[in-house]
Amino acid sequence: MSDPMVERIQRNPKYQQLKRTRSRYGWTLAILMLVVYYGYIGLIAFDKEFLAKPMGAGVTTIGIPIGMAVIVFSIVITGLYVRRANGEFDRLTREIIEEATK
Template sequence: MAKTTNWAAIDRDPRFQALHKKKTTFLWSLMIISVIYYFLLPIGAAYYPDMFKIKVWGPINVGILFALSEFVVAWTIAAVYARRANRQFDAMAAEIVRDVA
């Protein structure tokens, strides 16, 4: 017979609420950083076009490098989240699940 999980008990657990708050705060922080960085590209292109036109190497300019850096920032944010989730959030969740089971 399959065992059912008491989700209401998990939701009421103060450790789950603390986990949810920590995770939400962390995710909002990452979201704010990513949105600010994302909008720096069109803002920079609109208000500082001379800076974005500076040639770095051949046809490559600061604008192209900044646009490509968006990928680096996105992957870095994903790596930061994965590291925090693997080290902290998953351990907290596993403890809650173990105690409920």
């Protein structure tokens, strides 16, 4: 019980390109996020003294802005993915559907 529409979509070279590009982009961003997150966790585990150093004359330590940078980084890469998904990926999806319904 194979749907002919699904088969047409899967044979479309644009669909193969979309699948490949989206997967590669997603994995790249995921790996970047893992490196940043586990890098921060590694600093916490292995170099507490560095993160505990105060910044200037205040009570804020170096670990606070680094931790905030991890959060901001995750927001930025999410925004990058959403921007590309709403642009390039959605455009390709529309083209694939249009070609499959002809």
